[in-house]
Amino acid sequence: MxxxxxxxxxxxxxxxxxxxxxxxxxxxxxxxxxxxESLRQGKVPIYEPGLDELIKKNVKKNTLxxxxxxxxxxxxxxxxxxxxxxxxxxxxxSNLTFINQVVEVIASTTNVYKIIxxxxxxxxxxxxxxxxxxxxxxxxxxLFDVVSNPEFLREGLALWDxxxxxxxxxxxxxxxxxxELKKLYVRGKAPYIFTSLTGAELIKYASNAFLATKIxxxxxxxxxxxxxxxxxxxxxxxxxxxxxxGRYFLNSGLGFGGSCLxxxxxxxxxxxxxxxxxxxxxxxxREVNDAQIELYLNKLMTELPDLTEKQITVWGVTFKPxxxxxxxxxxxxxxxxxxxxxxxxxxxxxxxxxxxxxxxxHTDQYESVTDSDALIISTEWPQFLESDWSEVKSRMKGSIVxxxxxxxxxxxxxxxxxxxxxxxxx
Numbered sequence: 001m002x003x004x005x006x007x008x009x010x011x012x013x014x015x016x017x018x019x020x021x022x023x024x025x026x027x028x029x030x031x032x033x034x035x036x037e038s039l040r041q042g043k044v045p046i047y048e049p050g051l052d053e054l055i056k057k058n059v060k061k062n063t064l065x066x067x068x069x070x071x072x073x074x075x076x077x078x079x080x081x082x083x084x085x086x087x088x089x090x091x092x093x094s095n096l097t098f099i100n101q102v103v104e105v106i107a108s109t110t111n112v113y114k115i116i117x118x119x120x121x122x123x124x125x126x127x128x129x130x131x132x133x134x135x136x137x138x139x140x141x142x143l144f145d146v147v148s149n150p151e152f153l154r155e156g157l158a159l160w161d162x163x164x165x166x167x168x169x170x171x172x173x174x175x176x177x178x179x180e181l182k183k184l185y186v187r188g189k190a191p192y193i194f195t196s197l198t199g200a201e202l203i204k205y206a207s208n209a210f211l212a213t214k215i216x217x218x219x220x221x222x223x224x225x226x227x228x229x230x231x232x233x234x235x236x237x238x239x240x241x242x243x244x245x246g247r248y249f250l251n252s253g254l255g256f257g258g259s260c261l262x263x264x265x266x267x268x269x270x271x272x273x274x275x276x277x278x279x280x281x282x283x284x285x286r287e288v289n290d291a292q293i294e295l296y297l298n299k300l301m302t303e304l305p306d307l308t309e310k311q312i313t314v315w316g317v318t319f320k321p322x323x324x325x326x327x328x329x330x331x332x333x334x335x336x337x338x339x340x341x342x343x344x345x346x347x348x349x350x351x352x353x354x355x356x357x358x359x360x361x362h363t364d365q366y367e368s369v370t371d372s373d374a375l376i377i378s379t380e381w382p383q384f385l386e387s388d389w390s391e392v393k394s395r396m397k398g399s400i401v402x403x404x405x406x407x408x409x410x411x412x413x414x415x416x417x418x419x420x421x422x423x424x425x426x
Contacts, residue, residue, distance in 0.1 A: 031068065047324040099130075121263075216289050
């Protein structure tokens with residue numbers, strides 16, 4: 001199959017590399033010429049395990065191309081996959097500027113049949129709007145099919161998810177493109193879910209909203225456990241053994257971040273309000289999440305009431321391990337709060353050298369804690385779980401370790417004479 005992917009961001013690049021490896025002829029286009037030139041030189045602008053190698057492999061095989069010639073590529077390829085960004089606007093709605101730009105190009109270049117696949121996360125009704133817009137611009141309905149095909153990729157595991165999907169969702173208006181759509185992916189045992197255009201859009205939003213809800217539920221339960229001096233890990237284990245609930249996304253900590261959950265919650269709320277539907281549960285999920293930073297800061301201040309001029313080390317600045325993504329990272333919010341309180345902040349992250357005013361970033365994990373009054377674990381990178389706590393103790397000025405991801409063994413920490421702090425950890 002010959003596929004043009006519009007958008008060389010996270011979703012576009014990972015999908016392009018995988019589809020090329022599946023044997024399709026793929027061209028990935030983007031209006032940002034510098035990005036395309038870097039990709040041609042083998043420089044991938046994002047970190048995703050295995051992505052560099054996969055891109056190089058398929059570029060060498062000539063199954064994967066990169067181009068800034070957007071109009072020509074969209075005109076010449078029969079399958080257009082839209083993977084552009086849909087960032088949040090100030091009111092929480094999704095900014096569809098890049099979607100609009102791609103639709104305009106499709107409308108101006110379509111004269112033979114095309115399958116137009118929206119991979120970007122878009123508000124309910126967007127794909128219907130794309131269909132209606134193309135018709136309004138004079139494109140005969142026989143010349144195109146619009147398909148909603150949301151992505152369910154986990155940063156750090158995106159390629160695994162593309163090769164081992166747990167479901168493949170297609171929203172269509174007609175059955176005409178279904179035969180071709182089934183040829184797109186390596187399916188394995190994943191079920192196909194065929195639904196309407198808007199149904200597919202809402203499956204994506206419902207999935208992320210539910211995951212965010214599980215995280216906020218876990219955090220609220222951890223607070224209750226903390227008040228009753230109960231170890232939340234036991235509660236999570238009990239919940240996780242119930243097949244109706246499952247163990248994933250029940251860890252407590254600083255809360256969710258990244259490019260998807262916060263944005264999609266806001267967009268879904270905005271879409272619901274447009275139809276005069278209240279979103280009390282979604283509001284509560286966001287409210288709990290937004291309060292997590294203050295919760296952990298208050299926990300720190302039980303041992304250090306005055307943070308002025310205190311040196312605080314933060315381990316982990318990405319929103320989750322396995323990625324270099326800082327978007328909506330709770331760790332960044334935490335660092336900014338510490339700076340506001342007059343702290344001198346030192347950081348270490350395995351993937352990122354943080355460039356932020358008032359922050360001293362270290363490449364060495366243990367050097368970062370030298371002379372610090374407290375250490376905060378804000379991202380649960382595996383190497384932090386295996387830290388040499390005697391080395392930490394010998395380098396620190398103070399003795400406080402705040403586990404803001406409830407991920408480390410408190411017994412090992414306390415054995416070295418360090419003061420372990422957590423929420424719902426005894």
